[in-house]
Amino acid sequence: MMFEFPNRLVLSAMAGINDAEFCRRHPAGLLILGGFNADETSNEAAKKAVRRGRKEFVYDEPLKGIETETKSLSKSLKEKLAVNVRSKSIEGYINAAEIVKKYSGIIEINAHCRQPEFLEIKCGQWLIFHPDKLTEIVKEVSAMDVPVSVKLRGGLEVNYVDIIRELKKAGCDMIHLDAMIEGGGCDLNLISGLSSEAFLIGNNSVVDIESAERMLNAGAKMVSAARAVLKDYQFFKKLLSSSILRKPIRLDSGQ
Numbered sequence: 670m671m672f673e674f675p676n677r678l679v680l681s682a683m684a685g686i687n688d689a690e691f692c693r694r695h696p697a698g699l700l701i702l703g704g705f706n707a708d709e710t711s712n713e714a715a716k717k718a719v720r721r722g723r724k725e726f727v728y729d730e731p732l733k734g735i736e737t738e739t740k741s742l743s744k745s746l747k748e749k750l751a752v753n754v755r756s757k758s759i760e761g762y763i764n765a766a767e768i769v770k771k772y773s774g775i776i777e778i779n780a781h782c783r784q785p786e787f788l789e790i791k792c793g794q795w796l797i798f799h800p801d802k803l804t805e806i807v808k809e810v811s812a813m814d815v816p817v818s819v820k821l822r823g824g825l826e827v828n829y830v831d832i833i834r835e836l837k838k839a840g841c842d843m844i845h846l847d848a849m850i851e852g853g854g855c856d857l858n859l860i861s862g863l864s865s866e867a868f869l870i871g872n873n874s875v876v877d878i879e880s881a882e883r884m885l886n887a888g889a890k891m892v893s894a895a896r897a898v899l900k901d902y903q904f905f906k907k908l909l910s911s912s913i914l915r916k917p918i919r920l921d922s923g924q
């Protein structure tokens with residue numbers, strides 16, 4: 670499978686915010702819906718998180734909710750879409766991947782979230798510390814012939830090179846790396862160190878054209894943003910005045 674993103678920009682997942690209506694306003698080359706919760710257990714964890722004041726997508730029937738948003742965003746979309754997913758069960762990821770495939774999207778496995786309700790049920794960042802489990806999820810999902818991204822958090826005491834190599838062997842097509850530095854900022858050394866390992870989306874603290882271009886100069890193929898978009902709904906439109914950020918890019922999925 671090969672596809673082209675119309676520019677280098679990615680709208681990063683924001684639970685409780687990135688529904689179809691929100692995503693469609695932004696001219697990024699890849700729009701990431703969610704994070705959604707694909708099974709009953711993760712949906713219940715989201716309800717708990719909501720009770721302590723966090724924004725989450727909570728549905729009576731989680732898969733129906735995911736399908737409604739994915740279908741809606743897929744209509745008349747020039748850009749590519751992805752769906753960021755948490756689940757306790759493998760079945761949850763598989764069910765979500767079926768929906769994503771139907772609407773020609775990319776499934777993004779959320780190995781990033783560190784909210785206690787989700788760590789407790791062994792998803793989100795828990796998976797980075799249990800790479801065998803993460804690899805198993807990627808293997809199952811990529812066997813369905815759907816493009817797979819894995820969202821990782823940087824700054825942890827793990828061997829990212831080893832993890833990414835295993836994920837690629839399992840069929841992962843792209844890595845979305847939040848290269849956060851605890852306390853603030855982005856670890857560009859981590860981005861450049863891992864950029865030769867995978868098709869990399871660089872994330873964290875992109876606030877303007879300069880910081881976005883720095884991410885690409887460090888070796889990322891694309892660059893994502895979340896908080897800056899909440900501050901300024903014209904954010905991506907402004908970034909597209911850069912000829913570097915405007916350039917299309919191809920991904921050969923399955924290579």
Ligand SMILES: Cc1cc2nc3c(=O)[nH]c(=O)nc-3n(C[C@H](O)[C@H](O)[C@H](O)COP(=O)(O)O)c2cc1C
Nearest residue numbers: 681682683684703704781820847873874894895896
């Ligand atoms: C309100 C909010 C909700 C988020 N929800 C998710 C999520 O569901 N899944 C995920 O992978 N990342 C989530 N993130 C993390 C962002 O996608 C991004 O990785 C992080 O905010 C760092 O990027 P930034 O500096 O551009 O904001 C969320 C961030 C915010 C601010």
